Amino acid sequence: TLSHATKEKDSNQVLESCEEPKMASVGSSISLENAPTLAFPSISTADFHFNLEKASDIIVEKVEEYVNKLGNARLVLVDLSQHSKILSLVRDKAAEKNIDSKKFFTFVGNITKLYSEGGLHCNVIANATNWRLKPGGGGVNAAIFSAAGPILETATKAKAGSLSSGKAIVVPLPSSSPLFSGEGVTHVIHVLGPNMNPQRPNCLDNDYIKGCKILREAYSSLFDGFASIVR
């Protein structure tokens, strides 16, 4: 397994922010270290087969639109592998646009273990879900529902029975969830992105006009949801 330091090098985060989490209360990084932070996966780009170039353009465009409206809050794009194509595309495009790397960065790690394994505190995590808002199905959805325990399904049901594509829903996580106690996650935001996989419901049959519109709406809805928590 990768050492913590190796993982850090693969993110474009400033080193002081989390290479030494114990030092978080010392020095000028204090306000950012304790800043509300949303960790989110790249919506629709794995099981839903959405084009990575197009998705990376949209992520950077939406981050640029929201990052300065969120005060000191941070946005972090997460993926499992240091070889993640979507992370490197987004990193390069964000650098070109001079997006503040203290407020937006990429991070390699399991979104359900960012604090315990990566030392990165994220109070809110996003989930790339399915329209039924059901556990399982693989990918990040299965990982988050499993790590959060059955209480997440109950809390989700209390909010909604289904989700339409391009929409997000904020679910406060009960403190009895292991994700709350172990990782410090207080909210999960479920997001339903556009689907380009013929094996999954509501496939857009390669219609990227619709697909890009829905992916933009999905990120707007996600970041609006995060803003409503931060406020």
Ligand code: AR6
């Ligand atoms: N931590 C961080 N990132 C992850 C993790 C994890 N534990 N697991 C996956 N990723 P996907 P989609 C990354 O397929 O394309 C589900 O079955 C992954 O590498 O999870 O929106 C749902 O129920 C990729 O970059 O979501 C839906 O039916 C990103 O998360 C469907 O898949 C999204 O990959 C949604 O498909």
